[in-house]
Amino acid sequence: MSNADTILVTGGLGYIGSHVVLELMEEGHSVVVFDNGSNASRDVIDSVSRLAAGKGRVDLFEGDITEPAQMDKVFQEYSAISTVIHCAGLKSVAESEREPDLYRAVNVTGTSHLLSAMERAGVKHFIFSSSATVYGNSAILPMLETAPLSPQSQYGKNKVEIEKNLHAWQKKNGGIVVVLRYFNPIGAHKSGLLGDRPKKEAANLLPAILETVSGKRPELTIYGGYNTPDGTGIRDYIHVVDLARGHLQALKYEPDNDGVYIFNLGLGKGYSTQQVVDAFIQETGLTIKQRRGQRREGDVDACYADNTRALQQLNWKPEYQLNDMLSHAWLSHKSSLM
Ligand SMILES: NC(=O)c1ccc[n+]([C@@H]2O[C@H](COP(=O)([O-])OP(=O)(O)OC[C@H]3O[C@@H](n4cnc5c(N)ncnc54)[C@H](O)[C@@H]3O)[C@@H](O)[C@H]2O)c1
DSSP states (O other), rough: OOOOEEEEEEETSSHHHHHHHHHHHHHHHHHEEEOOOOSOTHHHHHHHHHHTTTTTTTEEEEEETTTTHHHHHHHHOOOTTEEEEEEOSOHHHHHHHHOOOHHHHIIIIIHHHHHHHHHHHTEEEEEEEEEEGGOOSSSSSOOOTSSSSOOSSHHHHHHHHHHHHHHHHHHHHEEEEEEEOOOOEOOTTTTTOOOOOSSSSOHHHHHHHHHHHHHHSSSEEEEOOOTTTTTOOEEEEEEEEHHHHHHHHHHHHSSSOOEEEHHHOOOOOOOHHHHHHHHHHHHHOOOOOOEEEEEOOOSSSEEEEEEHHHOOOOOOOOOHHHHHHHHHHHHHHHHHOO
């Protein structure tokens, strides 16, 4: 691949990364996916190539962000990389409490290796998958980007530490760093060919619902004990394709000055876990065996975005609503069984 303006997407085989790769290809970009395949399948490359139908192009570079030499190698092999979109990482709040050292090694140290390799290669445009977990339990909803950071989990603490490192890196190197704080991405590309298909046990709500309807789990545990009207946690669910399009807008973003720019990517509305489960049942006509479980450690009561900054400055606008997210997730699940 020798085109100018190649985009490196770490974690590009994963749930969010794969949807980002497709959006990039549809706009004609050349993409290199850097992934160790630990939580996703290589088949994603065939799916995005098929969906992009001749637009853009994609190569897969199998590597691990915890291995500095592999990071250097990808920049040497693809000297036209101009931007890095960093989606690789470990993402389970619960697992981060059990395995804090592993989470820090992959998420924080892995990102530092990537940033050092970028520095050596002279690449200064970075878009980072951060998370609304950085906010913790804020008294003020919706969450603004300026809200105090108070992560409740090791995973959230990793994201805060990475964001801090990004400020230091940008100060030293210049360039544009865009931090995208995702709220709760669900749904899938409307073709059904991509989706949230983790190799590890699902920790997020939608994969857990899908595992229950397909009989992989005997019942769905809906965590309760939160300080909300129905006792289940309230979150801001955003369609993964809208989220992926947020990355395209971030890529096009040309602020007057170099710096670190932070944006919430969320729908700006909150739904409780119980409301999502009920809406899924209504959308699909399925039944779900459910029980109430205890509140999860590290989880906040309610979290939804003030997305005004992204709407105004990135010129981003989410198109999909909750029913689209659920029907597309269901379609993706059915396609994965075929
Ligand atoms: N899905 C969510 O709900 C959510 C919410 C907020 C933020 N995020 C963040 O977005 C990013 C992507 O999340 P996702 O949902 O697509 O997760 P995912 O697990 O589907 O994708 C992560 C990808 O990274 C790869 N990977 C993991 N460790 C790696 C390593 N050491 N080296 C190279 N590749 C590695 C995996 O194989 C996978 O393809 C993560 O940083 C996550 O923290 C996700």
